[in-house]
Amino acid sequence: MFRKFVRxxxxxxxxxxxxxxxxVRGCYSFVNWKTKTTHYDEIAQIPARHVGLVLGTSKRLSDGSPNPFFQYRIEAAAKLYKAHKIKYLILSGDNRHYTYNEPQDMKKALLARxxxxxxxxxxxxxxxxxxxxVRCQQVFGQQQFTIISQRFHNQRALYIAKQMHIDAIAFDAEDVGFWRGFKTHFREQFARVKVLIDMHLLHPEPHFLGEKLYIPS
Structure with missing residues (x-):
């Protein structure tokens, strides 16, 4: 009886x-399919937009070494600006503690470039x-903008934008190798499931909205 139960x-x-x-794989592929025509990896090919939205990440990894995902996003944003593909950059990230400030770290890195x-x-x-x-649209007043991150992250961000009726495109920053970026890519598998649940079942709201901060036209 016990063996039968175990089997x-x-x-x-x-x-x-x-x-x-x-x-999980179906959700991942579905998001890829829905966003495949709206991101670019060549600066010469991407249409110019007034604003670029740089998605935040930690400047350093848990072991204290530089985070290549952060570095490559900054490099991509600087290249787009210098190529006149965007006029303004919104640096969006977490500021959970006075010792951890993604937007400020991104700003310093961009100023240095x-x-x-x-x-x-x-x-x-x-x-x-x-x-x-959503804050790029509702707080900063942008209906059209370029999202800047790695391809896997851009695909999820573009899917969110599409569901929120935002006209967004994306520029794919250089990605990180499989083993070096394994944890991030593994988490992304389940983030795709969550984004579909959020967009089609839960319909969340941003944690904070607040005062509108419009970009000069």
Whole structure:
């Protein structure tokens, strides 16, 4: 009896595992398919937009070493600005503690790369990708903008924008190798499931909106 129970349990567990894997991969592929025509990786090909939205991430990894995801996003944003593909940059990220400030870190890095301060606007309430995208529209008054991050992140951000009826395109910053960026890419698998649940079932609101901060036209 016990062996029979174990066999049934094992089969059930295996079926549940396969189902979960198929669900996660299906959600991942669906988001890719829905956003495949709205992101670019060549500066010469991307249309010019008034504003670029840089999605935040930590400047350093947990071991204290520089975060390549951060570095590549900054490099991409600076290149777009210098190529006149965007006129202003909104730096959107987490500011959860006085010792952790993603927008401020991004600003310092962009200033060091020659982007002038008057071209930079700060969004300290970009606590998640959804908040960054929606706040760009509702707080900064932008209906059209370019999202700047790695391709996998851009795809999710573009899907959010599409569901919120925002005319967004994206520029794909250089990605990080599979093993070096394994944790980030692994988390993204489940973030795709969450974004579909959020957009189609939960319909969340940004954590903070507040006073409108319009970009000069």
């Amino acid at each position: 049934r349990f094992g089969k059930t567990l295996a079926l549940l595992t396969v189902g979960l894997v198929l669900l 020659g982007v002038p301060e008057q071209a930079i606007f700060m969004d300290y309430a970009g606590l998640r990708t959804f908040d960054s995208v």
